[in-house]
Amino acid sequence: MAIPAPFSTALRAAAMLFFVVVVAACSRSSNDAVGLTGAGNLGPGGGAPGSQQEFIVTVGDRIFFTTDSSSLTSEAMATLDKQAAWLNQYQNYRVMIEGHADERGTREYNIALGARRANVVVNYLVSKGVNGQRITSQSFGKERPVAICNDISCWSQNRRAVTVVQ
Amino acid sequence: MTLLTRRSALKLGLAGGALLASSPMAMAQLRIVVEGANFQPLPIAIPDFASSDPSFGREIADIVRNNLRRSGLFLPLDPASLPVRVGDVNATPDFNTWRTVNVDALVMGGVERGGQISSSVRVWDTRQGSQVVGKSYNTDPKSARRVGHIISDAIYEQLTGGSGYFDTRVIYTAESGPKANRTRRLAIMDQDGANVQYLTDGSSMALTPRFAPNGDLVTYMNFADGNPQVYLLQLSSGRQQRLANVGAMTFAPRFSPDGSTVAFSVEQAGATNIYAVGTGGGQPRQLTSGAAIDTSPSYSPDGGRIVFESDRGGSPQIYMMGAGGGNAQRISFGQGSYSTPVWSPKGDLIAFTRQSGGQFHIGIMNADGSGERLLYSSYHAEGPTWAPNGRVIMFFQDPGGNDGPRLMSVDIWGRNPQTIATDSYASDPSWSGLRS
Numbered sequence: 001m002a003i004p005a006p007f008s009t010a011l012r013a014a015a016m017l018f019f020v021v022v023v024a025a026c027s028r029s030s031n032d033a034v035g036l037t038g039a040g041n042l043g044p045g046g047g048a049p050g051s052q053q054e055f056i057v058t059v060g061d062r063i064f065f066t067t068d069s070s071s072l073t074s075e076a077m078a079t080l081d082k083q084a085a086w087l088n089q090y091q092n093y094r095v096m097i098e099g100h101a102d103e104r105g106t107r108e109y110n111i112a113l114g115a116r117r118a119n120v121v122v123n124y125l126v127s128k129g130v131n132g133q134r135i136t137s138q139s140f141g142k143e144r145p146v147a148i149c150n151d152i153s154c155w156s157q158n159r160r161a162v163t164v165v166q
Numbered sequence: 167m168t169l170l171t172r173r174s175a176l177k178l179g180l181a182g183g184a185l186l187a188s189s190p191m192a193m194a195q196l197r198i199v200v201e202g203a204n205f206q207p208l209p210i211a212i213p214d215f216a217s218s219d220p221s222f223g224r225e226i227a228d229i230v231r232n233n234l235r236r237s238g239l240f241l242p243l244d245p246a247s248l249p250v251r252v253g254d255v256n257a258t259p260d261f262n263t264w265r266t267v268n269v270d271a272l273v274m275g276g277v278e279r280g281g282q283i284s285s286s287v288r289v290w291d292t293r294q295g296s297q298v299v300g301k302s303y304n305t306d307p308k309s310a311r312r313v314g315h316i317i318s319d320a321i322y323e324q325l326t327g328g329s330g331y332f333d334t335r336v337i338y339t340a341e342s343g344p345k346a347n348r349t350r351r352l353a354i355m356d357q358d359g360a361n362v363q364y365l366t367d368g369s370s371m372a373l374t375p376r377f378a379p380n381g382d383l384v385t386y387m388n389f390a391d392g393n394p395q396v397y398l399l400q401l402s403s404g405r406q407q408r409l410a411n412v413g414a415m416t417f418a419p420r421f422s423p424d425g426s427t428v429a430f431s432v433e434q435a436g437a438t439n440i441y442a443v444g445t446g447g448g449q450p451r452q453l454t455s456g457a458a459i460d461t462s463p464s465y466s467p468d469g470g471r472i473v474f475e476s477d478r479g480g481s482p483q484i485y486m487m488g489a490g491g492g493n494a495q496r497i498s499f500g501q502g503s504y505s506t507p508v509w510s511p512k513g514d515l516i517a518f519t520r521q522s523g524g525q526f527h528i529g530i531m532n533a534d535g536s537g538e539r540l541l542y543s544s545y546h547a548e549g550p551t552w553a554p555n556g557r558v559i560m561f562f563q564d565p566g567g568n569d570g571p572r573l574m575s576v577d578i579w580g581r582n583p584q585t586i587a588t589d590s591y592a593s594d595p596s597w598s599g600l601r602s
Contacts, residue, residue: 068481070436103566106505106519106548107373107594108418109475109482111387111394112431112438112459115415119436138393139415139433143371148345150545150566 050090052165059086062162063121067155068105070116072124080121083163084128095130097121097137098162100144102155107141114139121161205581207241208325210234211269213253214245215285216276222310223252226277226285229314230321232358233332236575237322237558238582243269255286264292271298273321277313282306285313289321299324311356312601319600331553332357335598336560337375337384340364341570341591348570350593352386354401357553357597359573359587365399374418374549374594375399378425381598383445385409385419385428396430398445410443410450418461421445422469422489429453429463429472440474440491453491464508464516465489466533473497473507473516473533484518484535497535506549509533511599512556515578519548519561528561530578541580546571551597560586562593 047053055061060083063076072080087093099118101110118137126132147154212231217223227245234240245251249263253274264272275287282304289299301320305313312333319330340353340362351368352375355361366372370390377384381401388397391408393415399406410416412432419430422442429442432450438459443450454460458478465472469489476485476494484498484507498504502522509516513533520527520540526547529540547563557578564571570591576583586592 068477103546103564104521105482106462106475108431108462109459109477109505111415111417112433112461115393115433115438116436116459136392143348143350143373145346148568 052093055083055086055163055165059083061164062160064156065117065159065161067102067159068113070113070120072120077124080124081128084125084130087125087130087134088128094134094136094166095125096164096166097125097135098144098164099137099139100158100160100162101142102158103142103145104155105142107143111139111141114141117159117161121163125163207239208271209241209243209269210271210273210321211243211248211264212245212273212275213248213250215287216253216255217278219279220252222279223275223277226310226314226317227253227275229311229358230273230275230318233315233318234321236358236582236584238577238584239322239326255288259290259292261290261292261295264290271325275317279307279310283310283313285317287317287320289324311360315356315358328557329555330600331555331558331597333601334554335381335601336551336573336586337365337377337596337598338562338573338588338592339373339375339594340588341593342368345568345570348591352384352399353588353590353592355588357586362589365401376420376596377598378421378445379423379599380425381601383421383425384596385421385430387417387419396428398428409445410441410447412441412450416441418463420462420464422465423467424469429465431461431463440472442489451491453487453489454494460485462506466509467511467513473509475505475507477503484516486533497533498531498538499535500538508550508552510552510556511554514556517550517552517559519550526563528559528576530559539580541576541578542574542583547574549594551595553597554599560595560597562595564593 047057060079063079097118099114101113122135122137145158147157212227214227215223231242235242255274255276259272270293272290272292277285284304286302288297291298299320303316315333318332322330334357335354336357337354339350341348341350343349349368350371352365352372354363373387375384375386384399386397387394394417396409396416396419397406398409409428415433417431419428421428427442427444431438432441437457438461439455440453440460440463441450442453458476460474460476463472463474472489473486475482481503482505483496484504485494486497487494502520505519507516507518515530516533517530520529525543527540528542528547528550529538531538544563545566547561550559550561558575560575562571562573571593573586573592573595
């Protein structure tokens with residue numbers, strides 16, 4: 001109501017500028033997106049034994065799920081086996097399991113689906129000897145995608161569980 | 167003053183007249199009208215409102231014009247094309263002048279801003295030469311836009327035969343920043359997108375705000391504690407607190423129709439079930455059980471039943487149970503999955519999100535699951551909310567990629583899809599009742 005026209009124009013200009021910045025930022029984040037192999041977001045490059053970087057790069061900090069599923073694939077179990085072995089070797093770390101969903105579901109359901117996926121990972125790590133006291137979990141639903149596009153090449157990277165070493 | 171002229175009744179009867187009766191027969195007639203696609207919005211002339219401050223008079227008239235245009239039921243004529251540019255609420259119009267330019271419905275208003283805002287308005291049927299609305303209002307000076315909304319409601323109610331929905335607000339999630347790390351905070355605005363106020367600062371993610379019936383209390387999902395938790399927020403005081411401490415993640419809240427209770431989801435060990443708790447506290451009562459995801463509960467307007475979403479049968483579908491829980495019956499059976507059921511405030515319909523054929527759809531069905539109708543389809547659309555008159559649905563749609571969500575509305579006949587202009591991306595709309 002009664003916004004003077006020049007002010008309104010300035011707002012529009014600011015909004016446009018903001019949009020450009022957002023687009024630029026998004027392109028960067030999608031370049032950062034990781035592939036299906038489980039390589040982490042620090043990029044390739046080793047890391048000292050027992051370091052968080054080693055966990056991300058060499059062990060693999062994330063697993064992927066099929067559409068609307070929280071079942072572990074054989075690749076996912078292989079990654080989790082390596083995670084469990086590493087965590088059993090380096091007992092000083094705690095981990096937080098992030099559960100995520102792709103954007104092809106509704107917001108509330110995906111919050112629950114992310115939690116269900118995180119829970120599957122927690123149970124698996126515990127079954128491999130990791131003390132449950134060291135593990136927490138959180139669901140992000142579909143709110144924190146890593147890959148941004150409108151097809152399965154991105155959705156398959158976003159429905160994931162990430163083990164964050166703390 | 168409240169006489170509906172035969173001519174107006176005929177023109178608007180498709181939406182209004184039929185809806186006056188609430189029987190299933192009436193619904194069937196409505197569908198025929200929609201599928202016949204022969205609806206024409208009523209042309210209506212609204213000169214600027216008379217005022218000692220002409221720009222204020224124009225501003226109020228603009229609010230009324232925009233509301234009526236966005237309803238899809240009216241076609242406000244270009245004010246510059248009218249034979250009279252400024253309304254005169256006291257004189258009887260020269261009906262011949264208006265008939266000559268084919269104006270059937272004419273709104274004459276005046277508004278003054280002093281210690282209070284006082285406004286009066288008359289609506290004339292120029293063919294009959296009779297008045298169909300004559301009202302005056304006084305409001306406090308901070309409520310200038312509400313005067314426009316209240317007048318819009320008066321016109322809508324008299325000419326369409328249903329209750330209005332313009333003097334309402336929408337609470338929603340305002341989104342900004344890159345998609346991979348987006349800020350999501352609560353915001354509130356008038357239903358037409360004006361008067362935006364931000365309610366949370368964005369330091370923690372806030373999602374799915376839902377109005378209590380009194381329009382002052384809000385329940386929503388807050389990530390401040392790590393896993394999401396259901397919070398209560400009082401708009402008038404700004405005070406907020408966690409709804410319940412159950413030692414688990416809580417989300418997907420919605421008020422009972424009397425505002426005394428919130429139904430919500432609790433996740434434990436991967437299983438999500440529905441609970442209910444009084445807003446004043448107490449022990450949450452478990453309403454569903456099992457290993458499935460049961461979420462998005464919504465009460466019937468009489469408070470006796472809850473419709474919700476569950477994937478207990480495999481894919482997410484819509485189920486119905488008593489408000490005390492137990493004996494849930496599936497009511498959605500179409501292809502794909504169904505989510506976010508929301509009961510119409512009139513009780514006759516349930517709005518939902520459906521996913522099928524690679525698309526998201528916003529649809530409605532009867533409360534027994536029959537008569538499904540899809541109103542809007544796109545790459546992504548979800549989260550319907552009802553206008554208080556049960557005729558219009560708001561939801562959000564997202565084109566995907568680096569773009570973001572926008573609020574949209576559509577009427578229950580699938581007509582008139584409209585984007586609601588917001589400063590930022592916007593999602594999770596919740597429509598208030600008519601303000602008191």
